[in-house]
Amino acid sequence: MRRSVATLALLSLTLLVYVAAGARAEEDLSASRNPMVGINYHTSDGMYTNASQTKQVLLQYGMAEATVSYLFRPSTARETVTSATVGVVRKHIITNRPVVEQVDAGTYAGVPLTNMTFTLAMEGQVGVSAFTLVVVTDVDTYSMEGFYEVGGFVLKNGDRVVSGEDSMLQLGNVYDVIAKPTTELTVVTKTFGSSRPSWEDIEIEVASVDGAVDHKLVVLDGSCSAAGYVDGKLSDGCGAGFAPDGSSFGLKLSPYRIGTGSVKLTFKWTSLELDGEYFTTELIVKLDTSMAAPCVAMGGDVEVDSGGGMVSVAMFNLMSPPQFTDVDKVVLSYGDKSYDHDPRKSVLEQPDQKVVFSVGSGVAGESYNAKIQCVFGDRTMEAKYLGGKVRISVTGKAELARISPLPEVDNKTRVAILIKLERYEIESYTVAVHNKCVAALVQLLGVSASNVGLGAVTRGSAVPELQVYADDRAMFESQKRTMTASMSPQSCDAAEALKEPCDKVSLQDMYVLASDGSGVLGGSPVGTVAAGGALAAWSIALIAVLGAVFVLVIVCLALWVVYRRSSDSSASDYSSSGPLGVPDPDDLLYNESVVRDVYGRSNGGGPTAEAAAERAREAELREEFPRPPSTSAASGRADTDDASSTYTV
Numbered sequence: 221m222r223r224s225v226a227t228l229a230l231l232s233l234t235l236l237v238y239v240a241a242g243a244r245a246e247e248d249l250s251a252s253r254n255p256m257v258g259i260n261y262h263t264s265d266g267m268y269t270n271a272s273q274t275k276q277v278l279l280q281y282g283m284a285e286a287t288v289s290y291l292f293r294p295s296t297a298r299e300t301v302t303s304a305t306v307g308v309v310r311k312h313i314i315t316n317r318p319v320v321e322q323v324d325a326g327t328y329a330g331v332p333l334t335n336m337t338f339t340l341a342m343e344g345q346v347g348v349s350a351f352t353l354v355v356v357t358d359v360d361t362y363s364m365e366g367f368y369e370v371g372g373f374v375l376k377n378g379d380r381v382v383s384g385e386d387s388m389l390q391l392g393n394v395y396d397v398i399a400k401p402t403t404e405l406t407v408v409t410k411t412f413g414s415s416r417p418s419w420e421d422i423e424i425e426v427a428s429v430d431g432a433v434d435h436k437l438v439v440l441d442g443s444c445s446a447a448g449y450v451d452g453k454l455s456d457g458c459g460a461g462f463a464p465d466g467s468s469f470g471l472k473l474s475p476y477r478i479g480t481g482s483v484k485l486t487f488k489w490t491s492l493e494l495d496g497e498y499f500t501t502e503l504i505v506k507l508d509t510s511m512a513a514p515c516v517a518m519g520g521d522v523e524v525d526s527g528g529g530m531v532s533v534a535m536f537n538l539m540s541p542p543q544f545t546d547v548d549k550v551v552l553s554y555g556d557k558s559y560d561h562d563p564r565k566s567v568l569e570q571p572d573q574k575v576v577f578s579v580g581s582g583v584a585g586e587s588y589n590a591k592i593q594c595v596f597g598d599r600t601m602e603a604k605y606l607g608g609k610v611r612i613s614v615t616g617k618a619e620l621a622r623i624s625p626l627p628e629v630d631n632k633t634r635v636a637i638l639i640k641l642e643r644y645e646i647e648s649y650t651v652a653v654h655n656k657c658v659a660a661l662v663q664l665l666g667v668s669a670s671n672v673g674l675g676a677v678t679r680g681s682a683v684p685e686l687q688v689y690a691d692d693r694a695m696f697e698s699q700k701r702t703m704t705a706s707m708s709p710q711s712c713d714a715a716e717a718l719k720e721p722c723d724k725v726s727l728q729d730m731y732v733l734a735s736d737g738s739g740v741l742g743g744s745p746v747g748t749v750a751a752g753g754a755l756a757a758w759s760i761a762l763i764a765v766l767g768a769v770f771v772l773v774i775v776c777l778a779l780w781v782v783y784r785r786s787s788d789s790s791a792s793d794y795s796s797s798g799p800l801g802v803p804d805p806d807d808l809l810y811n812e813s814v815v816r817d818v819y820g821r822s823n824g825g826g827p828t829a830e831a832a833a834e835r836a837r838e839a840e841l842r843e844e845f846p847r848p849p850s851t852s853a854a855s856g857r858a859d860t861d862d863a864s865s866t867y868t869v
Contacts, residue, residue: 255293255328259336259355259364262291272365276412277342278494279372281501282384284342290364291325292334292355303356306338310349313370316341320353345381346370346410371492372499373409375469383503391473393508394542398475398604402454405469407462417491419462422446425486426459428479429504435479435541435571437505438471460485471505476516476606477571478542481507513542515550515594515601519608526584526616530565531577533610535603538573538594548595552577554588554612584616585652620647621654626673626687635696636675637661637686637703638728643720644682657686660717664706665699675733683728690732700730 251269260268268291277284292301304320318338325333336353348369355362375383382389382405389405391397411417424446426438438459448454448461449470455461459472471485482505489499518534531552538547547568550561557580565576590610592603626634644653658672667688675685690696704727706714712722 255291255333257293257295258362259353260291260293261364261366262289270364272367274367274369276369276371276494278492278497278499279342279346279370279374279384279501280497280499282343282374282381282387284370286340286342286368287337288340288351288353288366289335289337290353292336292362293328293331294357295331295359297331299357299359301334301355301357303354304336305354307352307354308340308349309351310347312344313347313349314340314342314351314368315344318351340368342368342370343384343386345374345408346372347408348410369410369412371410371412371494372489372501373407373466374501375405375407375503377403377405383501385502388504388506389471391505391507393511394475394478394481394513395511397473397507398514401475402452402470402472404452405471407466407469409466411492412494415492417489419447419464419466420445421489421491422462423488423490424460425488427484427486429482429484429506430480435483436477437473437479437481437483437507438485439474439477471503473505473507475513476518476536476604478507478509478513478537479571480541481509509542512544512599512601513537514604515543515547515592517592517603517605517610519605519610521611521613522590523613523615524579524582526582526614528579528581531559531579531612533575533577533592535573535575535592536571538568538575539570543596545596548597550575550577551593551595552579552590552610553593554590555582555586582612582614583619583651583655584614585618585650586655587611587613587652614652618650618652621649621651621674621677621684623676624673625675626671626689629689632689632691633696634673634733635688635690635699635730636733637688637699637730638683639686639707639714639718640726640728641682641684641718641720642724642726645680646677646682649677649682649684653682654684656718656720657684660714661686661688663717664702664714687733696732703727703730 251263251267251271253267255268256270258270260270261273262268275286277286292304294301301322304322306318306320308314308318316339318340320336320338323335323337325335327333336355338353340351348367350365350367353364353366373383374381375389377389381387389403391403424440424444426434426440428434439457440459441457444455444458444461446462447464448458449463449468452470454470454472459474460470462469473483485503485505487501487503492499515538516536522531522533524531533552535550537543538550540546550566552559552561559577559579561575562578565578567574588611590612592605592610594601594603628634639657641649641653641657654674658669661667661672662669665688671689673687675687677684688699690699703714705711706717707725707727714727715722715725718725
C-alpha cells in the first residue's frame with residue numbers, strides 16, 4: 221500500500237516537470253535569442269519571435285510609410301525559397317502592393333538565413349489593417365501576420381478622400397459657390413488606445429497654394445473655434461470648423477474673394493501625437509476658374525452731403541486674378557447721374573479693393589439704390605452686391621418742393637391727382653417726398669417724370685396736387701381707373717410705389733384742369749369748367765348756393781328800406797283832401813308840377829276845354845264835399861280852395 225502511494229507521488233511529480241518543460245519549450249518557440257525555423261521577427265531587445273506584431277503610425281499630410289523586415293530560417297540547409305509575397309487585408313488603408321526583397325543574412329547552425337524586407341504605403345484612410353508575409357519553399361509554406369494602426373483623420377467628400385498633400389477638393393465655378401457657399405465633408409478618425417483628443421485642440425491655418433498673396437477665399441479670424449461647425453452652420457467670419465463630436469467638417473468659401481481660385485488649409489492636432497510628433501494634415505481647395513468671376517461690391521448705407529462729396533465702396537474681384545485683366549473703370553449710378561471712379565483716391569490691389577467716387581450735389585432727404593458697373597475692356601458687368609444694395613442717402617437741410625404746374629400743351633389735357641400722405645404735412649413735403657410721388661406716377665401710369673407737375677399742397681396731412689397729361693377722355697378714364705384700383709383698400713400697389721405704409725396713402729380726388737387752372741370733376745366731360753380750382757365738386761356747389769342766398773337777402777333788405785322810405789314820404793308830402801285822392805291845387809308839389817312862363821301862363825297855354833270841364837266837375841265835387849281849411853305851410857294860400865286859381869292867364 222505504501223509502495224503504491226509512493227509510486228503515485230512520483231508520477232505526479234514527473235507530470236509537473238513535463239508540463240513545465242513543455243511550457244518552457246513553447247515559450248522558446250515564440251521568443252528566442254536564436255532564429256527559429258520559419259519566419260522570425262527581430263525585436264528591439266534582440267529577441268527573435270514568430271508571434272504577430274502590431275505597429276502604429278500617423279497619417280501625416282495624408283500619407284505614411286513603414287518598412288518591415290523579417291528573418292527566414294529554413295528547416296534544412298538544402299531547403300530552397302521559391303517565392304515570398306505580402307498580402308493586405310484592407311487595401312483602402314495599406315494602399316500599395318509590397319514587393320519583398322530577399323537578402324542573404326549568413327547562416328545559423330549550418331542553415332542559410334535570409335532577410336525578407338518590404339515597405340507598406342498608407343495613402344488612404346485611417347484605421348487598422350492586417351498584412352501577411354508568405355514564404356514558399358520546395359519543402360513547406362511559412363507565413364507571418366502583422367498589423368498596422370494608422371492614426372489621425374481624413375476628410376471625405378462622398379466616398380473620396382480629399383484631405384492630404386496629394387489629394388484635393390475640387391468645387392464648381394464661382395456661380396456654383398455663390399449658390400452654395402458652404403460645403404460639408406465627412407470626418408473619419410483613428411486615435412490610439414482609449415485616448416479621445418479634443419477637437420478644440422486642432423489648429424487651423426489658411427494660406428495660398430502657391431505661396432503668393434492670400435486672397436482670403438476662406439476667412440478665418442482669431443475668434444473662431446475649431447469646433448465651431450454647429451448644426452450645419454459656421455459663425456460669421458469663420459470659414460472652417462469641425463462639428464463638436466468630430467463627425468463632420470464645414471467649409472465656407474467667400475465668392476467675393478476668388479483670387480486664384482485655390483486655397484490651402486493646414487490642420488495640426490496637438491492632442492494627438494506619436495513619438496513626440498503631432499498629427500498634421502491639409503486640405504487643398506480649388507475652383508473652376510474657366511468662367512470670369514463677377515466683380516463684387518459690399519452693400520450698405522452711404523451718406524453724402526447735399527453739396528456733394530466722396531463715396532467709398534469696398535469691392536472685390538477687380539484685379540487679375542481672378543479677372544483676365546485688371547479693371548479699366550468702375551461706374552456708380554444713382555438718380556439720373558453717373559460717376560466714374562477716381563483712380564487717384566481708389567486703392568486697387570489684392571486681395572481687397574477700395575473704390576472712391578467724387579459725386580456732385582443732390583437733394584437732401586433723397587435716397588437711392590445705386591448701381592455699380594465694372595468695365596473690363598469691351599466687357600461690362602454689373603456688380604454682385606454683398607449684404608444688399610449700395611444705398612446712397614443725401615444729407616443736409618431738406619428743401620421744400622416748389623409749386624410747378626404743368627404748362628398747357630396743344631392736344632393735351634392736364635389732369636390733377638390729389639393724393640393724401642398722412643405721414644407728411646405741408647411743412648415736410650420736401651423735394652425728396654415729391655420725387656417719391658413722381659416716381660410712383662411714373663411706375664403706375666407710365667408717364668414721363670419730366671411731365672409731372674405740382675399745382676399745390678394743402679395744409680394738414682399733405683395732399684399734393686400732382687399734374688399729368690392725358691391725350692383724351694379715354695386716357696383720362698384709364699388713368700383714373702388705375703389710380704383708384706392701386707389705392708383701393710384691397711391693394712397696396714400705390715403705397716409700395718410711394719414707399720409708404722399701405723394705410724397711410726389714399727386718393728382724394730382726380731379731375732381735369734381747365735386752361736385757367738380751375739378743376740373739372742372727374743366724371744364730367746373733358747372741357748366742362750366747374751367753379752372751384754382744386755376744391756372738390758360738393759364744396760364748390762355749397763359755396764355757390766350760400767353766396768346766392770346771401771346776395772338775395774341783401775337785395776331784399778335794400779328794397780324793403782326803399783319801400784319804407786317811399787311810404788313815409790307819400791303819407792306826408794302827397795296827402796290830399798280831395799275825394800278819391802284827387803290832388804289839391806294848393807299843394808306845393810302840384811303847383812310845382814305846373815310850368816308857367818313869365819306872363820304867368822302854364823305849359824300848354826292853359827287847360828284845354830276838356831280839362832276845364834273836368835276841373836269844373838272837380839270843383840263841384842269839392843263844393844259838395846268841402847274839406848277843412850288847409851294848414852299846410854307849403855301851400856302859400858289858406859283862403860281859397862278854387863282849383864282854377866292854379867292856372868292864371
